[in-house]
Amino acid sequence: MSTAMLEMVDVxxxxGRTSVVHGVSIAVxxxxxxxxxxxxxxxKTTLLRAAVGLLPVRSGRIVLGGEDVTKLAPHQRVRRGLAYVPQGQQSFGQMTTMENLQLVADGKPNGVTLVDEALDLFPALRDLLGRRAGLLSGGQRQQLAIARALVTEPRMLILDEPTEGIQPSVVTEIENTILALTQRGGLSVLMVEQHVGFALNAAHRYYVLASGRITAExxxxxxxxxxxxAAMAI
Structure with missing residues (x-):
């Protein structure tokens, strides 16, 4: 892990005229x-949205897999292997669990296999395939959101608060899945996380952000x- 899949350099x-992130550099x-x-x-979320391309950077560079993607639109970054799971266990509530997964699998020659592999990572979803996503628990919706992102075959997965408002047993499942994915290779993960123990157990590198600046790493x-x-004074 000597090289970086994603770099944000002096971002x-x-x-508008109000700077929120000030000269931040991180490497995944x-x-x-x-x-x-x-x-x-x-x-934190502002930084992630800039990495995805949902917010422009005023200065600095964003490099994905060795390519400068600073000026690229979000869909262009997605094509280069980036997937983003925003905060809030987002899903298409009126669609079933399976329909949520098929939505991103359709058009992929190996779509059926990708859905099956995602369900292997979150086996609890198999019993919920016919249930509307809006009726799932928060933890189940978060698992679905991550599974749906993985169906896109990303090489860079960005997660915003993946354990927020989720029961401890599901937090453990999500942590184990993230560790298993990175250990088997082919995937890097950048996550914003308030749960310090979870974040540090999963992370190879950490950064503490305060008032838009890195205060510890x-x-x-x-x-x-x-x-x-101590750096967060909690």
Missing amino acids: EVAY PDDGVAAVMGHNGAG GTGGVDAVTGVR
Whole structure:
């Protein structure tokens, strides 16, 4: 994991004339996980939206798989292997679980296989394939959102608060899935996460963001928890 799948270099992002992210640089290792932590209002989601292309950068560069994608539209970044799961367990509520998955699988020659592989990662969804997504629990909807993103065959997966409002047992399932995916190779993950223990257990690199600036960074793992909590003053 010496090279980076995604790099954000001296990135500044603004809403109108107001800068929200100030000269931030992060790197997501190949086949690894990077976590961005910080309190509400720190600029975490803004940073992710810039990585995806939903917000333009005022300055700096975004590099995906060695290619400068700073000027590319979101759909162009998706074609290059980026997938984004926004905050809030988003799904198409009137569609069934299976229809949500088929929506992204349609048109792919291996779509059936990709759906089956996604369901292997979240087996609880198999019993819910005929249920409308709007009737699923928050944890089930989050699993569906991640499974749907994986059907697109990303090499770079971006997750915004994947454990927010989810029961601990499902948090463990999501963590185990993320670890299994990166360990088998071919996928890197960038996530924003408030759950410090979860984030550091999954992450190879971490960054603490405060007022739009990196205030601490380092190598992940449980040994980093104390330092991160101190940096976040919690």
